[in-house]
Amino acid sequence: MEKFTTLSGIAAPMPLVNIDTDMIIPKQFLKTIKRSGLGVNLFDEMRYTQDGAEIPDFVLNKPAYRNAQILVAGDNFGCGSSREHAPWALLDFGIRAVISTSYADIFYNNCFKNGILPIVLKPEEVDVLMKDAEKGANARIEVDLAAQTVTSSDGQVFSFEVDSHKKHCLINGLDDIGLTMEKAASIDAFESRASAQRPWV
């Protein structure tokens, strides 16, 4: 997993609430057995017409946002299915951070496994950054994970909370499975205990 430390990038505004995983990556693109290559289909049904032409009004089709690395989104971003194809598609497009007031639980966890930082801010703070993002490519938003801050293009600084374990893994680009395997003795001990107490499992 790629490390996440700091990011200074163009932010695309998507104020719609409840943007679901079917919007982020429609089901026809889940038939892949790879993790890469989904960026071209990110937000596919909002981004392209049925015959594949770009819809010019869609934010990521506008010249200013084609290289966006941050999304500023409405409440409850990523609701719906558990498909990790959603963060894979975001990452493949080049998105490394999302800013919203809230996320669906599974999507939120999936982001951290893929080097994407989902940032939770207060509604009034998201409003400021949404307006900032609407200014286009000249307005760069800065994210500093170590300091847990987001800085708007005009220098307003907002702090965010993040779980210490998730932060540690993201900053160092750590593989969860490797870390857990270091605790194999605890897992073995649990299995011995559990199989005595609940042998039917």
Add this chain to the structure above:
Amino acid sequence: MSPKTLYDKIWDAHVAHEAEDGTCLLYIDRHLVHEVTSPQAFEGLRMAGRKVHAPDKTIAVPDHNVPTTLDRANAKTMTEDSRIQVEALDKNAKDFGIHYYPVSDVRQGIVHIVGPEQGWTLPGMTVVCGDSHTATHGAFGALAHGIGTSEVEHVLATQTLIQKKSKNMKVEITGKLRPGVTAKDITLSVIGATGTAGGTGYVIEYMGEAIRDLSMEGRMTVCNMAIEGGARAGIIAPDEKTYAYCMGRPHAPKGAQWEAALTWWKTLYSDDDAHWDKVVTLKGEDIAPVVTWGTSPEDVLPITGVVPAASDFTGGKVEAAQRSLDYMGLKPGQKLSDIQIDTVFIGSCTNGRIEDLRAAAAILKGKKKKDGLRAMVVPGSGLVRAQAEEEGLAQIFIDAGFEWRLAGCSMCLAMNPDQLSPGERCAATSNRNFEGRQGRGGRTHLMSPAMAAAAAITGHLTDVREMM
């Protein structure tokens, strides 16, 4: 000992390791696997030279991509990319030695229907699957939730998940349901009341007389949609109905082990003075047969209602509601029961069990679907299909003009050939009415199986109580 919720008890029984910051390794008793969210996880194991830690606790079944037409044994009924995914699961199940129900097996079906049916899901277990509707298994008093593919790989490799505990939310449905009101109406009404993010950060325990009165099938329908309310999991304390459902299933314990299990299962309830971080109470008698009008499961109204206007909402929901109305092709003030439909879909992990088919068949018996309407029933498993045939339900559907299909996820998410066309409007017993969910441009109204059957007869959304 301090009082605990049911969730607290199951959690405590499964913590294999706890770090100082409260991050836990939660041990997983059952890992269910399907073809769409697992190929990258198995590939990850191969690349790292890792094995499946507990193949005996890992159960796989293909469901999302599989065609449900009777000719599906012919591989040509699948698109190439679907076939590659199903074949990858065939191979991964064999290579890693996990339990497997291939497409050709009569027990194949939707993973969340097969798990309980085969007795893999039992009270007090931790159950995960790379699918958000894993919440279904909470109906047994199991802690069950969806995970992403990286977590699938993590569970395959270590049989644990890195977790922090969620908060406790109680949803109580008091009293009795009125005639024509079902588990689906309960679960949709709860989401209508709390919103799709109302449960975010929580595990919901459903309780109250109306929940106790539900069958296991009904309880699965309720828990299935906990995720649509944003909750990590939904759970219902086990009782005599739960034990009766589990007893004698192929993978349920037998003899002395059954007795030992039962002794533990009977301790699985929330203590009277347990702490709840959030409480929602609905009166059973206030719940009506409901339908969704928009493109979020929270867009729920009684069938007697009218389509709302965007201006009825506040904040970001105004824009979202307008977008939903445009997408759904509806006008504010229009009576919900005037909405004409093109298609009826009965099935899915929400409503593809035998009781659902019985409820729909009871409405359809001796009647015909409206001319020109497309209607299909997709049983949740091969065994549900066989039982429905034995009970004569299949014939009722066929006589009513429905297609009688083989088991799979089908038109719930349209990864197989069962899809809506742009503008096609569907009365569906599934769980999501998102834009494009059932096919690009398709319009989905969620409802109970009885309501979907009523709509099939009239050709428009219909109050099933008028047919009872």
